[in-house]
Amino acid sequence: MAVSAKTSDDPKRQRFAPAEREQLIIDGAIQFFADVGFAGQTRELAQRLGITQPLLYRYFPTKQDLIEKVYDEVFIGRWKTAWERLIDDRSIPLRDRLIGFYDAYASEALTYEWIRIYMFAGLAGEDINRRYIELLESRLLIPICTEMRATAGAPDPDQVPISDLEIEAAWNIHAAIFYYFVRKFIYRSPVESDLAAYISDTVDRTLDGALAVTKQTVT
Amino acid sequence: MAVSAKTSDDPKRQRFAPAEREQLIIDGAIQFFADVGFAGQTRELAQRLGITQPLLYRYFPTKQDLIEKVYDEVFIGRWKTAWERLIDDRSIPLRDRLIGFYDAYASEALTYEWIRIYMFAGLAGEDINRRYIELLESRLLIPICTEMRATAGAPDPDQVPISDLEIEAAWNIHAAIFYYFVRKFIYRSPVESDLAAYISDTVDRTLDGALAVTKQTVT
């Protein structure tokens, strides 16, 4: 046997520019907290990052400050306004717009980290979730309801306001997509492997029911 | 001012029979862990119960043992076989059977404690969730698919096995109900207040789409 006193994984201390190191920590924290939750220890996070635990406190005054940064990055940072334009594009059938949106939304937003951090935050009583739901209702569900009105030949929301029942119908579509990822990333239960097929099938199954509500509400 | 040395809430030490005390602890633990998660401290739980922390260890060797008991009580203990008979009763229209089932399931199973403990357990990587999902598929979703076959005049599962697509369609119904309670108890977001109306509307919206899958699959 040769050298090796300890299983040292400290080949040479590496220095980063503060902005770069901060980003490395945030990215690592997203992964880490998604895995173990916000009760995870700062020492274990530091170990994953290949740094020592006190270094975290050079960049974030408290653990809670780091958690806030994780929220910002994951929830605020991932919403794309391009998605909203997709929903409004009446040159495409509504069904196809919804499928296009959910394809994009699933691959860019509903990731492993997103779903789990979102659920951890909700259980911890953070208001991030309520705020996100408000965003979702105003930027996604109400536009969908508006487009369903147009598709169904029903009055514009300017004339007849969108009802709670119509919003709930739109939630049903969203819930069906969302729950797929809850099963996959939280329960780690086997799910349909062809995501694109699942999304288009689910939109087909749920859209007609929602459209029926639209027609029924405004008569 | 009069006496009162400390804010003592220890008017007189009260003794319970072991079985009774054990049940008090389990019930308190369900409430407590539902509120704060399994990272909650045993001292805080004891305080809520009006007992001292070491007394918990007289009844449960470790915190994990107490958690297991909570799982048993909440998940195993709340499933009613009567629900299964309800789904199979072909003297009633399938729509009404589903509404009846979800009325009962929502009020008896999908409570604040159930939803939150279920999600905490899932995030913690417990296999309780996977096992529960297996129970749900075999005891609820496959029977629902079977009844949809009968309703749609399609072949019995004995002749043409239930497809994954049909199961996914049944999941859509379930997801729509389940997500309502996630919004209510996890995000604490305002939801439709009339639960019975929500359930019947949701079944109406989602059942037709699922039935369309049934008809389509077996042609």
Added chain:
DNA sequence: TTTCTTATTTATCAATCGATAAATTAAAAT
């Protein structure tokens, strides 16, 4: 090469947390 800045580590504190042992006391047994 030498100096200087500061990113990073080492060492450590104080509070928290699960768990154990011994002392106390409410209530049943005698």
Added chain:
DNA sequence: ATTTTAATTTATCGATTGATAAATAAGAAA
């Protein structure tokens, strides 16, 4: 009334955890 049992509390341990202060060293500046 006295004794006995055991449910409950008091006291405490050892490990963990977020956070701080001082020492170290990588890399830029001179």
